[in-house]
Amino acid sequence: MTQQLSAAERKQTLIGLLIGAVLAVPFAAAGLGILLFMTAPMVYDWARMQTWHSVPAQVEAATLQSHKPSKGGTAHSIAIRYRYQVGGVEYTGSRASLTTRADNIGSFQEQLGHRLQGAERTGEPVTVWVNPAQPTESILDRSLRPGLLALQLGLVLAFGGFGGNLLVRMGRTMWVRLRAQPPG
Structure with missing residues (x-):
């Protein structure tokens, strides 16, 4: 049995998802940015310099x-x-x-x-x-600094984890709400 949402409930869900996205996307992007533009290049350089x-x-x-x-x-x-x-x-x-x-x-x-x-x-x-x-x-x-690496990975997990978690929760909510709508 599927539950049907009223127009007001759909609007409220859409507004909630939009607000969540405004909050989640910058956090997820910051975590991903730190990983891709700071941590990964540092670890890549360290690995290739070992030879x-x-x-x-x-x-x-x-x-x-x-x-x-x-x-x-x-x-x-x-x-x-x-x-x-x-x-x-x-x-x-x-x-x-x-x-x-x-x-x-x-x-x-x-x-x-x-x-x-x-x-x-x-x-x-x-x-x-x-x-x-x-x-x-x-x-x-060419040494890899454990303190700096730990800080960067901590920031990746904190920002990326928070933003990513919000995005996953919003995706689930949207999936459940879309499935609850009647076809057509």
């Missing part, structure tokens, strides 16, 4: 940059320039780590920045990782 070769490099310039986000605290990033040789050809690099954005997740940026500034001052060589298929591509620290 790269290490070579010594000279740090030409290293700066630990401090940023004051609007929410308070201090975020750090590293500006770096180093030179290295592969097959007798000299190259320059500027990538310090897997992530290029400033952050304040732990002390990773600060520690790496201080280590690189020390290498610049003393002239001590540092190890860089070089793509053997494309020696112009290099990185100083």
